[in-house]
Amino acid sequence: MAHVHAEAPFVPLGMAVLTVSDTRGFDADGSGDLLSGRLTEAGHGLVARCIVPDDVYRIRAVISEWVVRDDIQAILVNGGTGFTPRDTTPEALSPLFDKAIDGYGELFRQLSFAAIGSSTIQSRAVAGVANRTLIFAMPGSPKACATAWDGIVKAQLDARTRPCNFVAMVLPEAGRCTSRQSSGRAGAVI
Template sequence: MSTIPHPDPVELVVSCAVLTVSDTRTIETDKSGQRIQQLLEAAGHGVVAYAVVKDDPDQIRSHLEALSQRSDLDALIFNGGTGIAPRDTTYDAIERLLEKTLPGFGELFRWLSYQEIGSRAIASRAIAGVFQTKLVFSLPGSTNAVTLAMEKLILPELKHLVSQLRQG
């Protein structure tokens, strides 16, 4: 079984926003947000916005809605707040706004996570979808989790998914 997707027909630089959802991290201590940016840039994509956002549903929604209005942005990648602790509100804030979901993203992410961390993978509420023509990913906040999602799922499909959205 091949794990390499079909080649993308066009050269495409995807412009991304990276948002870390955390009550404790700062730009200086945000290893996961920094890792996402490094992987995007190494793959030839651009990071046009970056922020650390409090784990508050109103703030998360506000950032998502504001960034979705930007014409220079194709994808938003959130990390943090996807568990089930009382302060984990990213999934709840984002899921309600998505116009289309990509159920396979969460399913595959949990399957890949299970291979690395075992049954604790069931606590992840990673999700992806579309909001106002923007591709949206929401990942757990651990650096290992964002690396896994970026390398195995997001980077291999980012150009293809953005190309699909631009066809409309």
């Protein structure tokens, strides 16, 4: 189980939120509002926020623009992860990943099973790294976004989380993950 170590410093990240929806605007984007609020409450900075229709190329265009920015280290994408013909977020993102974070989707479905049972198999939550930028895609409901942020993403974007987190990957100056923090002895690198 991951633990937060108080002696390690918190490292704020620049983050972006992308809502994928054919119908929502900023006035009705509860999921985007939730994620923006959660990340700023955690101490990170909201650098960009956008809403795009369920369209592979429009999703890729925004993500491609954001992953080359030096001020964005993580992107939270909500919506478009289901099985309807218009749900194309995984297809849009997967080709952009330098590395997929397979465990994210697996863990999201495990956490979500407690709330919605076997319907969780209809979630195609995906995550990966593109140009040293973390990208986490989740379903578009506020409840699903809360599950993803509270149960997975928040801890993995906190440099104090041990034994490991993703901060050192996107900000090398933040230090390396180790399995142990002991007096003068480096732990095994994970």
